[in-house]
Amino acid sequence: MPEVNIQHLDKIYDGGVQAVYDFNLDIADGEFIVLVGPSGCGKSTTLRMVAGLEDISAGTLIIDGKDCTQLPPKDRDIAMVFQNYALYGHMTIYENMAFSLTLRKENKEIIHRKVMAAAEILDLKTQLNKKPRQLSGGQRQRVAMGRAIVRNPKVFLFDEPLSNLDAKLRGSMRRELILLHKKLNATIMYVTHDQTEALTLADRIVCMSMGHVQQIGKPIELYEKPANTFVATFIGLPPMNMFEGKIEGGHFKCDLFDYPLTAAQQKELSSHEGEGVILGVRPENITRDGKIELDITNNENLGMNTLVHGKVGGKKLIVCKFAEWCNYRVGDTIQIGFDPDMMHFFELPQKDEKGNELPGKAII
């Protein structure tokens, strides 16, 4: 039995604005699910519906076999960690962590055992007598997590918990979250707009855009086999380079270049002969042994690799990622090609009945 079962969830606000469309997801016991997408895509709204902080307009939410669609938040056996920590400034860390159990009139000894166990897991034992203002951002977020842990909920919900932290701290907190998940084997729903967090933390990622689920899968699936142009460009840093063109006579032809396809690609794209398609190539899958000319506009050495920005055909700005130190100068021209095994082809974007543009679906 899945720990969380979300079926056909919709969110329609009073003004008729729909934030989430037909959200379906089964989360297994102990699974780490990350909801990722740009601002306004409906990921936080979905999480808040699961938490009970937003009414569910349509659909069903089942947590551990129990229909929680209409249950108030306190009866759902979930714990939520917010971006702004939501700690009580006048209470010590110990009191903050014990607060929910104290409200439930839990036995003092049990409260103490749970708080101490959580403090040990989160390395907060020496901070328990301090006030939140005396702690760093990372420590405060750990306290917020500790407050969730002591409740021993069925599901942990995280709403962009690392967004207030600096880049270095975010990295260390990511590693701590992974360890925490392993220790607790907890079921986690985690919302972020940061794809690095999504790729490093998730067992499965739910990629959302405009209230619709675009793809659900393991991080590697979203990276290597994106379901559409939205996922292809959203996942991966720098984003995938996209070229719009046509399949003609075993070639991908666009106004910038003409690229020969392999036999396998020709076979898979045979049904799209003469049709418009989009070619997607990740920056790291661009090689320096092709026939396409790239006029370099920028050269960024990052130590381990180099990001080379340039224009193809004098128009299309793309980025390449080479796994060595490069010293190109602005105005240099190099020859590039694409790794044939890592070329992605998508259908052209379509429009729905309301005139919204839908991302082009993956062909191969």
Add this chain to the structure above:
Amino acid sequence: MKNNTVSNPVISTDVMRYKKNKLAANLALGAIACDCLCFMFLYAVVGTDYYSTWAIAFDVIFNLMFLLLTFLLSEQVKGYDSKLVILQLILGAFQIGRIFWLPLGGLLAKPAAIDIGRFLILAISLAASGGLEIASAVIGYIRSKAVAEFNKKVEAGEIDIMEVIRQVDADEAAAKAAEAENAVADATPEVAEQASEEVQ
């Protein structure tokens, strides 16, 4: 574990390290409340001949000092600090001693400055104030000593609180498992009987 007691002595002391000594602090605040009750009833009869201006002035100053010091001491005992426990005991003793000054003096004066009812209210409120102050000092001292000794043991590595908690958790889990086993054993004859009936 439904009630709010802490059965394990190590855990109960460890809890104190993270919680304020609210009992001792509240007892001190109770002493303040009783003192307020006392001076409200005493100053209502200030106009009588027995209570001279100097006596009342001295009483007012003492009350102000008592209120201020007791409030500060209540904050101190809240944090398990027993440095000024002697001062707290002296203040408590003074409160009780005050029964024999203005209240008893007023009752025994010719003519009597206060009636027996007012005397009893003043005596009880002063005795309660002094008693609460002394109780606050004693409890504060005992608890602060217990916490200080516990801290020393923890720092010396004689007590590993996480080990104790793990042991308690393990014992509780074992007790629960045994309880469940007993429940199954109790149910077995009925289940067996029911099963045999179904077979027949």
